[in-house]
Amino acid sequence: xxxxxxxxxxxxxxxxxxxxxxxxGLEVHVELKTESKVFCHSxxxxxxxxxSHVCPVCLGLPGVLPVVNRQVVEWAILLGLAxxxxxxxxxxxxxxxxxxxDMPKNYQISQYDLPICLGGHLxxxxxxxxxxIGITRLHMEEDTGKLxxxxxxxxxxxxxxxxxxxxxxxxxxVSEPDMSSPLEARAYAEKLRQIIVYTGVSDGKMExxxxxxxANVSVRPxxxxxxxxxxxxxxxxxxxxxxxxxxxxxxxxxxxxxEGGRVVQETRTWDEGxxxxxxxRSKEQAHDYxxxxxxxxxxxxxxxxxxxxxxxxxxxxxxxxxxxxxEKLGLSAYDAGVLTAEKxxxxxxxxxxxxxxxxxxVANWVMGDLARLLxxxxxxxxxxxxxxxxxxxxxxxIDRGEISGKMAKDVLEAMFATGADAVRVVREKxxxxxxxxxxxxxxxRRVLTENANVVADFRAGKDRALGFLVGxxxxxxxxxxxxxAVNRLLRETLQEQG
Amino acid sequence: xxxxxxQKSITELHDLLVRREVSAVEIxxxxxxxxxxxxxxxxxxxxxTAEQALATAEEVDAKLAAGGDMGPLTGIPMAFxxxxxxxxxxxxxxxxxxxxFVPPYDAAVVEKLAGAPMxxxxxxxxxxxxxxxxxxxxxxxxxxxNPDLVPGGSSGGSAAxxxxxxxxxxLGSDTGGSIRQPASFCGVVGLKPTYxxxxxxxxxxxxxxxxxxxxxxxxxxxxxxxxxxxxGPDERDSTCAPGPVPDFNAALTGxxxxxxxxxxxxxxxxxxxxxxxGAVGAAIDLLAAMGAEVEETSLPHTSYALPVYYLIxxxxxxxxxxxxxxxxxxxxxxxxxxxxxxxxxTRSEGFGxxxxxxxxxxxxxxxxxxxxxxxxxxxxxxxxxxxxxxxAFTRYDVLLTPTSPTLPFKKGEKTMDPVAMYLSxxxxxxxxxxxxxxxSLTCGFVDGxxxxxxxxxxxFGERTILRAAHAYEQKAGHWRRQxxxx
Ligand SMILES: [Zn+2]
Numbered sequence: 004x005x006x007x008x009x010x011x012x013x014x015x016x017x018x019x020x021x022x023x024x025x026x027x028g029l030e031v032h033v034e035l036k037t038e039s040k041v042f043c044h045s046x047x048x049x050x051x052x053x054x055s056h057v058c059p060v061c062l063g064l065p066g067v068l069p070v071v072n073r074q075v076v077e078w079a080i081l082l083g084l085a086x087x088x089x090x091x092x093x094x095x096x097x098x099x100x101x102x103x104x105d106m107p108k109n110y111q112i113s114q115y116d117l118p119i120c121l122g123g124h125l126x127x128x129x130x131x132x133x134x135x136i137g138i139t140r141l142h143m144e145e146d147t148g149k150l151x152x153x154x155x156x157x158x159x160x161x162x163x164x165x166x167x168x169x170x171x172x173x174x175x176x177v178s179e180p181d182m183s184s185p186l187e188a189r190a191y192a193e194k195l196r197q198i199i200v201y202t203g204v205s206d207g208k209m210e211x212x213x214x215x216x217x218a219n220v221s222v223r224p225x226x227x228x229x230x231x232x233x234x235x236x237x238x239x240x241x242x243x244x245x246x247x248x249x250x251x252x253x254x255x256x257x258x259x260x261x262e263g264g265r266v267v268q269e270t271r272t273w274d275e276g277x278x279x280x281x282x283x284r285s286k287e288q289a290h291d292y293x294x295x296x297x298x299x300x301x302x303x304x305x306x307x308x309x310x311x312x313x314x315x316x317x318x319x320x321x322x323x324x325x326x327x328x329x330e331k332l333g334l335s336a337y338d339a340g341v342l343t344a345e346k347x348x349x350x351x352x353x354x355x356x357x358x359x360x361x362x363x364x365v366a367n368w369v370m371g372d373l374a375r376l377l378x379x380x381x382x383x384x385x386x387x388x389x390x391x392x393x394x395x396x397x398x399x400x401i402d403r404g405e406i407s408g409k410m411a412k413d414v415l416e417a418m419f420a421t422g423a424d425a426v427r428v429v430r431e432k433x434x435x436x437x438x439x440x441x442x443x444x445x446x447x448r449r450v451l452t453e454n455a456n457v458v459a460d461f462r463a464g465k466d467r468a469l470g471f472l473v474g475x476x477x478x479x480x481x482x483x484x485x486x487x488a489v490n491r492l493l494r495e496t497l498q499e500q501g
Numbered sequence: 502x503x504x505x506x507x508q509k510s511i512t513e514l515h516d517l518l519v520r521r522e523v524s525a526v527e528i529x530x531x532x533x534x535x536x537x538x539x540x541x542x543x544x545x546x547x548x549x550t551a552e553q554a555l556a557t558a559e560e561v562d563a564k565l566a567a568g569g570d571m572g573p574l575t576g577i578p579m580a581f582x583x584x585x586x587x588x589x590x591x592x593x594x595x596x597x598x599x600x601x602f603v604p605p606y607d608a609a610v611v612e613k614l615a616g617a618p619m620x621x622x623x624x625x626x627x628x629x630x631x632x633x634x635x636x637x638x639x640x641x642x643x644x645x646x647n648p649d650l651v652p653g654g655s656s657g658g659s660a661a662x663x664x665x666x667x668x669x670x671x672l673g674s675d676t677g678g679s680i681r682q683p684a685s686f687c688g689v690v691g692l693k694p695t696y697x698x699x700x701x702x703x704x705x706x707x708x709x710x711x712x713x714x715x716x717x718x719x720x721x722x723x724x725x726x727x728x729x730x731x732x733g734p735d736e737r738d739s740t741c742a743p744g745p746v747p748d749f750n751a752a753l754t755g756x757x758x759x760x761x762x763x764x765x766x767x768x769x770x771x772x773x774x775x776x777x778x779g780a781v782g783a784a785i786d787l788l789a790a791m792g793a794e795v796e797e798t799s800l801p802h803t804s805y806a807l808p809v810y811y812l813i814x815x816x817x818x819x820x821x822x823x824x825x826x827x828x829x830x831x832x833x834x835x836x837x838x839x840x841x842x843x844x845x846x847t848r849s850e851g852f853g854x855x856x857x858x859x860x861x862x863x864x865x866x867x868x869x870x871x872x873x874x875x876x877x878x879x880x881x882x883x884x885x886x887x888x889x890x891x892x893a894f895t896r897y898d899v900l901l902t903p904t905s906p907t908l909p910f911k912k913g914e915k916t917m918d919p920v921a922m923y924l925s926x927x928x929x930x931x932x933x934x935x936x937x938x939x940x941s942l943t944c945g946f947v948d949g950x951x952x953x954x955x956x957x958x959x960x961f962g963e964r965t966i967l968r969a970a971h972a973y974e975q976k977a978g979h980w981r982r983q984x985x986x987x
Binding site: 059062063064065066067068069070071098100102104107108109110162164291293294295298299300301 | 584585586592594599602604605606608701702703704705706708709710736737738739740816817819820823824826828829830840841844864867868869872876
């Protein structure tokens with residue numbers, strides 16, 4: 004199997020020589036990190052006892068009314084602008100009606116035919132190929148509560164409901180079916196998450212559920228213009244799971260077709276442990292949600308001036324930031340891409356740059372040794388103990404010749420582990436580099452006296468002899484002599500003596 | 502004739518309180534004694550909160566003794582329809598499903614009337630769906646003019662309480678006529694304000710785009726006072742209008758000279774009891790004699806109001822009532838097999854027949870494949886009905902019609918025929934669909950039973966219809982007649 008197949012082929016040859024194309028669209032739900040819920044004043048804070056972050060409104064008590072949180076609308080517009088959407092001038096909320104015990108009202112307030120944002124796109128790169136993925140729409144809705152079962156949902160004698168999450172604001176972003184491989188789907192999801200985090204409207208943590216991905220997948224014979232029957236895949240809790248699930252599902256659907264079967268329109272759930280998708284419900288069991296405009300909420304009439312105000316608040320997005328690093332800072336495209344992949348890393352990089360304007364040097368340390376330590380510890384840069392001030396302090400010690408670049412790596416490790424600054428680590432470890440030329444010269448003279456035969460070799464033209472002499476000086480100084488200074492002074496002394 | 506305390510109007514009682522001639526406790530006692538005497542017959546209340554009412558009255562008296570401020574409604578005993586949430590006092594909507602529901606919060610109108618002794622929570626057709634209180638899961642309220650007759654509905658308990666002296670005033674809610682039709686049947690004043698004038702926060706929803714809270718009182722002046730107290734913006738209700746509330750009392754000039762009154766012919770066509778038409782005709786003559794310019798006009802889409810209402814209101818209700826599932830509060834079936842069975846049994850046992858009928862109607866109207874033909878079409882025709890009114894109000898200040906096509910009917914007379922029952926609201930359905938204010942007041946008596954007159958105005962035209970109603974009331978004097986059945 005070649006690499007393309009392993010990632011779920013964009014084109015795949017069936018056993019009978021038929022080639023298949025994959026068509027994928029994603030629905031992404033993002034939990035906004037507003038202070039309060041979307042239609043009431045309850046906190047969105049994580050944790051807390053079950054049903055402690057609730058009020059009559061988000062519990063759906065008789066007689067309550069929703070009032071939309073302005074921040075949610077503002078952030079929906081902000082993210083919409085970031086993904087190149089058109090902002091509707093007139094939008095409204097609708098009720099999506101279905102019964103489930105985690106839904107306090109047995110309807111979810113969502114947006115149906117007049118979402119707040121329409122028609123955007125994202126540019127992705129997968130396997131070195133650039134591609135533009137269309138975005139159909141972005142809309143606002145409320146989250147549901149959470150069911151807590153005793154054992155499994157089918158065997159539990161009773162279930163408990165926690166409504167702390169009920170009413171937490173969500174944005175749903177629906178893509179066009181423009182992705183033709185699981186790898187592209189993953190690239191799109193990662194790119195979208197990157198932008199979400201850059202705009203600051205959400206943590207975008209898939210593992211914690213603040214970013215959720217559902218996928219619509221179908222396959223069709225290559226060249227066919229009709230879409231194949233799609234399956235909706237749920238419960239993919241990481242980007243890796245997304246790619247694995249889609250790869251499995253594409254193979255499964257091709258398998259069904261190859262055996263002369265038909266793909267059934269259904270909802271399937273990804274079983275991470277078994278590595279398979281399993282049928283959840285078929286189309287026949289699909290809900291009729293009986294959407295209708297929510298009469299408790301007035302339509303949103305969005306002033307273009309407000310949209311422009313929000314546009315002015317758009318932060319620099321990863322693509323622009325990366326381009327700036329290349330053009331203004333002279334970094335390579337690769338380095339710029341790595342530094343801007345996570346907003347927190349790019350912010351860190353720039354905080355260092357503000358104190359120490361040597362882009363290349365800072366980039367090397369941030370992307371190299373610091374990134375390695377962070378990865379090993381499973382930390383993001385803003386969680387680490389090496390603040391920009393401390394990293395710059397380290398670089399300044401190198402510049403002043405107080406430590407060597409090689410020593411600096413050990414110093415950084417100690418800083419990372421203990422949280423101390425570079426000066427303290429150097430002092431406590433006695434690592435300070437000897438830059439006092441007098442002290443070095445003294446050692447050099449001793450070494451030359453002790454190794455007269457080697458000096459003779461050097462004068463006879465054996466260049467390797469110089470390396471030996473440098474090594475002897477370093478050994479006597481326990482590695483703390485500045486190697487540049489040793490080299491220079493050694494040559495000078497030999498010339499003088501010669 | 503010397504009126505007993507419970508028979509007096511808000512303005513009369515307020516004057517007595519100001520002059521320290523009576524205390525709030527004395528007034529409240531008088532009303533509670535009246536409740537004790539006639540409630541067995543009238544059955545206006547689902548819950549009587551005598552102790553709470555007296556406690557409030559005592560607080561009021563203490564405050565007044567200490568020289569505290571007194572609003573026009575302070576210390577005046579009143580009642581809430583039992584679909585308005587009262588903190589710590591059960592709020593049933595006259596339904597089994599909420600029989601033991603005790604809200605942890607007060608409705609906006611309850612907060613606004615904090616200084617008023619609450620006598621209790623009044624009976625209604627279950628979830629405000631009905632025209633007679635016969636759909637109450639608990640009992641039927643009697644008409645104080647003749648206990649064999651219905652008081653109208655759905656705010657029948659509130660109307661009967663006011664008419665029988667069991668409350669000085671009451672709040673009701675109106676979705677298709679639920680304040681005005683019982684006001685007409687019980688011979689009191691009932692106002693459905695403009696949609697958005699009064700906060701709906703805490704009113705248990707029936708049909709959110711139509712529901713409005715309004716006063717039921719003995720006089721138009723009282724109506725203006727109560728409206729003044731409950732109207733105004735509320736940040737908890739997005740559909741509530743912003744902006745200052747006008748002075749309603751100042752509009753009561755007693756003058757109708759030059760007032761342009763339109764009488765839409767569709768409202769006096771077939772189906773209207775000739776005795777009702779006669780009383781309304783006499784009122785028109787009186788208003789004309791007082792200097793109003795009365796003219797016949799037309800609201801051509803009137804006949805669509807009923808089908809449009811019975812699509813939109815049930816559609817919204819089917820969604821609003823979905824929350825009653827036994828999970829969080831209210832009735833829960835005893836031994837469900839699983840969660841779906843719990844939903845089904847709870848709702849089958851908890852809701853009455855009319856509520857189920859409307860949930861089914863509404864669910865159907867919103868279903869895939871039917872939405873466009875029913876719900877969406879109804880929304881479009883609703884716009885046409887609104888336009889009828891917009892056009893009419895370019896030529897007229899108010900529109901005048903009967904409130905109900907018939908006199909109060911006998912208990913049981915229409916319970917087997919839902920459509921006949923629906924027709925009882927034929928004159929009142931259009932105003933909520935158009936969102937406009939409409940008031941009912943007594944315009945005469947037939948065989949000892951009151952006949953109601955309806956005045957409709959443009960959006961936020963309460964001042965005009967209150968002025969017209971007040972001038973007519975002062976001239977005609979029907980308000981002085983007390984209910985004779987209890
Ligand atoms: Zn809440």
